[in-house]
Amino acid sequence: MVTNEALAAAKAAYDIEASCITEMKAYFDDAAFAKAVELLSAAPRIGTCGCGHSGIVCQHMAHLMCCIERPARFISPAEAVHGATGFLQAGDVMIFASRGGKTKELLPIVDICKAKGVSIITVTENMESPLAQAADVVLKQYVNRETDKWNAQGTTSTTALCMIFHALQAAVIEQTGYQAEQFALIHPGGAVGERLNHKAL
Numbered sequence: 001m002v003t004n005e006a007l008a009a010a011k012a013a014y015d016i017e018a019s020c021i022t023e024m025k026a027y028f029d030d031a032a033f034a035k036a037v038e039l040l041s042a043a044p045r046i047g048t049c050g051c052g053h054s055g056i057v058c059q060h061m062a063h064l065m066c067c068i069e070r071p072a073r074f075i076s077p078a079e080a081v082h083g084a085t086g087f088l089q090a091g092d093v094m095i096f097a098s099r100g101g102k103t104k105e106l107l108p109i110v111d112i113c114k115a116k117g118v119s120i121i122t123v124t125e126n127m128e129s130p131l132a133q134a135a136d137v138v139l140k141q142y143v144n145r146e147t148d149k150w151n152a153q154g155t156t157s158t159t160a161l162c163m164i165f166h167a168l169q170a171a172v173i174e175q176t177g178y179q180a181e182q183f184a185l186i187h188p189g190g191a192v193g194e195r196l197n198h199k200a201l
Contacts, residue, residue, distance in 0.1 A: 013147035017159045024142035024160055036121050036137045037171045043093040046072035049080060050097035051105055053154030054161060058097050061165040067187070068169060068178045077105040085109065090117030099141060099157050101129020110134045123164055139164055
């Protein structure tokens with residue numbers, strides 16, 4: 001039998017994450033966001049990199065960019081220092097995501113990016129962190145608290161990171177003039193593909 005406490009915790013999770021998204025808008029930096037959009041819109045290739053929950057959301061960001069025909073891939077931190085950063089060339093962009101901004105697995109990759117002339121966008125809560133200090137653009141990640149009672153699981157922080165990435169994609173669509181007809185061509189599958197291609201006809 002599920003306890004009342006378990007159901008209350010589930011409902012509270014909605015409130016915690018809704019509050020986070022509402023509150024984090026106050027940290028939106030127009031200048032930093034504009035620079036990030038400019039870099040992403042012009043980059044021949046985009047890499048994303050993070051560990052744990054941040055890494056999983058970075059995989060989502062790479063897919064979001066591909067969906068608007070900005071060539072992108074998630075570069076695993078483990079693979080990055082074993083040749084995978086060969087994907088990136090001068091003029092490209094690497095997005096690092098790390099709530100604390102000190103993820104040690106990411107720091108050697110920063111050095112590679114700088115040596116290759118790759119621009120760095122860092123998403124972090126810690127604006128004074130090594131990853132923030134090394135970046136060309138820093139986007140503030142705000143987290144009120146995680147949804148579990150110990151404030152330890154990567155839940156609200158994951159939602160906050162997703163929100164920033166979703167906002168970036170929405171802005172890049174506008175900046176580049178990306179059209180639904182273009183998306184229809186590369187997304188013929190599923191209900192979305194049926195809807196878009198039906199309109200195109």
